[in-house]
Amino acid sequence: MIRKLIALVPPTDRRLLPRYLVSILLHCLGQAVAFLTLAPILGAVLRGDAAGAWPWIGVLAIAVALAGVTYYLQSMIGFRIGLDMMQHLQTRLGDHVTTLPLGWFTPATTGPLARTITGNVKDVMGVFAHLVMPVATGVLVPVLVAVGMLAVDWRVSLAMVVSAPLLWLVSRWANRLYGRADRAADAAAAEANNRVVEFAQTQTVLRAFGALDRGDVALAGALRAQRRANRRLVWATVPGTLVFALAVEAAFVVLVYVVLSLAFGGSLDAAAAIALFAIASRFVEPLTHAADMTNAVRGATNSAERITALLAEPSLPEPETDVAPGAPALRFDGVRFGYRPEQAVIEDVALEVPAGTTTALVGPSGSGKTTLLRLAARFFDVDAGRVLISGRDVRDYRAETLLAQVSVVFQDVYLFEGTILDNIRLGRPNASDAAVRAAAAVARVDEIVDRLPDGWDTQVGEGGTALSGGERQRVSIARAILKDAPIVLLDEATSALDPRNEAAIVRALRELTHGRTVVVVAHRLSTIRDADQIAFLEGGRVVELGDHERLLAAGGRYAAFWAEREHAVGWRLDAVAAGGPRR
């Protein structure tokens, strides 16, 4: 845990750690000495020797000064480390996430990401700013006091030395009980979370089908389970709390008994006995505080673990030295790949895309078309075989060189918050305004802009919600046009568009793909028909390969697919035609 935490401290701040720890140690020492001076001071005063107390008050003053100065120091150093950690860790996490294989990005992993980057980082930076000090004080001060008591009375010291670890153990046991119930409560909360989101998302359909009560039942069940888990959590804390309180009392009883017996036995004078009481009363309090801190410590530990685990997620490996790309061609060479190792999605695919030609990937859903595209962009690495871009294995390039070779136009277009121009400029951040607008014009984005209230300055909103699907696609095509990479990987949108948008997109795509090497997951019949080469995929294999005419003439899977698609295009909504099945 400690090693993990230190690994999370920015390297530049690690030299601060010794100073930080020494400050804390000295602070604890100062406090312990301050408490220990109670014995001689009270002893002297109660014996009627006020003057004899003054030298000890001098010692106390020095101890307090030491404790005060070191407290301030550790606090400032802790703040500095925490602050640096925040920026360092957030940046590191953000950078690291971008190097992970795309397969890592599932709702299960990306959902908690925002919490890791803000919440968990906050917890971890709080360790140095707020946590080490109270915990160290809580444990060290009593220990130092107990040790220091040897000089005053060894028997009382022994009683303290024995009770301190005992109290510590009891509090740990109590926390373990709590931890178990807490995890159960967490799980119940997570389940209830899912039900809540589901309940909100399915409102339309639940209401439309008069099934509100059905959704209610699922949600209410989850909420009740959450309440049950929360209640159990409460009761789980009770024995721990009670036993700890009892243990504190027992420790007190022992101390009181030892001190009083000694006093009455005559081996301890009354003044010393009272001083010992005073010290003892300072002895338990820090321990209790430290025990209170265990929750925060556990939270921070979990956070550190989550951050460490995320940073330990393996990136796509990158070579030390770069290679130079050749002519912009593309080749799949005996490629096998599966998102899960035991389940291959791509099986033994060999496919050659010569420079300057277009290859259309066609096939039923789940046949591996989009996966092939992703492998070409190196969102994942193949399990066997190789993917060559411009004559080199994609794994031999440094990331920036590979990126410069390909433009990708995705099916689900994502726009970032900002203006349309900002979003197009992503394709080439240093492009001039004129170049950005020129790209926009080619993709007919200027037509979209004309109808927007704030023109080019219109904010498109998170995910581009201000634009329609077809419009978003045009922006993403403009982005790729601006980027001007020699190879284009294109995943055609499946969703239906009105012909106007579709025509604009087809024109824009023609500009984008003109003279370039293109691999396209094709849905548009014209795209498929016009490709230089069509690869028909089924079950992760290329089962037919050739141009449109040849494949059609072959009368195989492609020909059947084509016939059905052509038939669907002419579909009309017509009540009369609905009388029976057409096939």
Added chain:
Amino acid sequence: MSSHAAATAPAPSEPTGRAANRAAVRARKQAVAAARQRILGPVSTALAGASLLQAVASLAAVAPFVLVVETARELLADEPDQGRVWALALWALALLGVRGIASAVALVWSHLTDAEHQFRLRELLARKLTRVPLGWFGEQSSGTVKKALQDDVQTLHYLIAHARLDQVAAITVPLASLGYLLWVDWRLALVLLLPIAGYLLAYARLMADHGEQVIGGYTAWEQRVNASVVEFVDGIQVVRTFGEAGRAHRRFQEAVDGFSTFFAAWAGPMTRLESAVNVLLNPAFLLLAVLAAGVGMVGLGWVEPIVLLPFVFVGLGLGATILTLGYAAQASRQAADAAIRMTALLDAEELPVVPHPEPGIASDPAVAFDRVGFAYRAGRPVLEDVSFALRPGTITALVGPSGSGKSTLAKLLPRFHDVTAGSVRVQGTDVRRLDPAALYRAVGFVFQDVRLIRGSIRENIALGRPEASDAEIEAAARAAQLHERILELPAGYAAEVGVDVRLSGGEAQRLSIARALLADPPILVLDEATAFADPESEAAIQDAIARLVAGRTVLVIAHRLHTIVDVDEILVLDAGRLVERGTHAELHAADGLYRRLWDANEAAMTVLAGEEDVR
């Protein structure tokens, strides 16, 4: 961004700004008070009880030290009474026991109250969700809903279960202690009070300078980082292929850097001051103050030596309890924010339901839109003065340029929103006067975004008619071209959606059609794009839709004009107004907007078809 302004701009210094500021602060305080009352009102009695117990526990925590002082007094006597000493010690221990039990009971009480309250609140909020207009869910992300129902309710936990009790302790313990100490010796008590007063003063200054507004800035920055994380994760493919290799998205980095700059500027000076001031409450420092002053007074003969003991035993613990006040205050602020968000959700406008809905007249299956107007925001009408009727058993198509309001218009029929002018009548009754259940029995819809519920395929199909027989369910699936796909599954109709089977877009679409077929509403609202939702199974979906529309009164939102040339009537919308109506042939001949749309489509189709010539 406002948070940025809050972070960098100094507080407005001119008097008017200050006054406005104060008014804003006052308004917020009132809103917070109202929200707290509403959200926390139900637990106030239970919390008062727990607080009382906590007060008892706090007193029981102070009293033993008083007894220890008395023990010491006895010990110092010339002839200590051993029996009395032991008795006092036992009493002290007994009181400590009382303290332990009372505070444990108080904590359990507050926690159980919290668990119950969380449950009630979540139920209340969930029930609210069933009453807001369906359109509301398009404006709010499901993340917002989750935040209110789970995170915000959870935020209240610390306030209800801990903060109140901590506050009670943080007030009771110092008050009781100080009262006792003042009674023992007021001069020495004042010495002890000095550092505490110094701390409180400094703390008040700290809060005035770095108070609520800046904490608001902190939350805003944190949210900005969160939002940029979500954005960059959602757009990871774009970041990956267009961004700088190995570097996070620029906007994310900006947010991170900005957050850290803000935090340094805010927390830096505060930490400096706080660390200095915290020394004042350190028990070692308080010990020095009390002993130096006390020994001096003893030397001067002002007080008896024994007087020092209460200060040593009781006085030093004051610091720690006062520190908890700060934490409780922060929790209270966070809870106030949560309460305000929850209140906003609870106050969201509901879809009005009339107390005595009319059952509807089954004999008249027509739909009528009568001078319908609608606006999301006042002054920006989306629909104006739209009137038309759907004749029973006919198909009516809505067409128009994008943004003309055709989707909005169609969604008024199943009451995603209520009209702002005019009325929508189903079977002769205003939809607002219909029992919602009756409305949805009469009107079904199939849109592009299909929502499947957790459960088996059978349950999903039978959503509207849970009592349907297996044969009926199978017939619906068969008509929706889904039956054979289901039979391929090992679990068949019992397969759990999302667990045993992941349905493709087209399959989910066909399931939603099967659902509508089984529910069998006489009126149907349909998005034509549904027919082309999944190129892999276009033909199957189209067949299913053809079955679905047969014999019903259908309103279809049309994007591709070719699909609807055969429908009974076409309504042409432009900028929220109904500008043309008729059959395809009539409208084509009329040479109006429809004709222009049609020609534009034709031209586009030519482009699409002619692509090969350019190549």
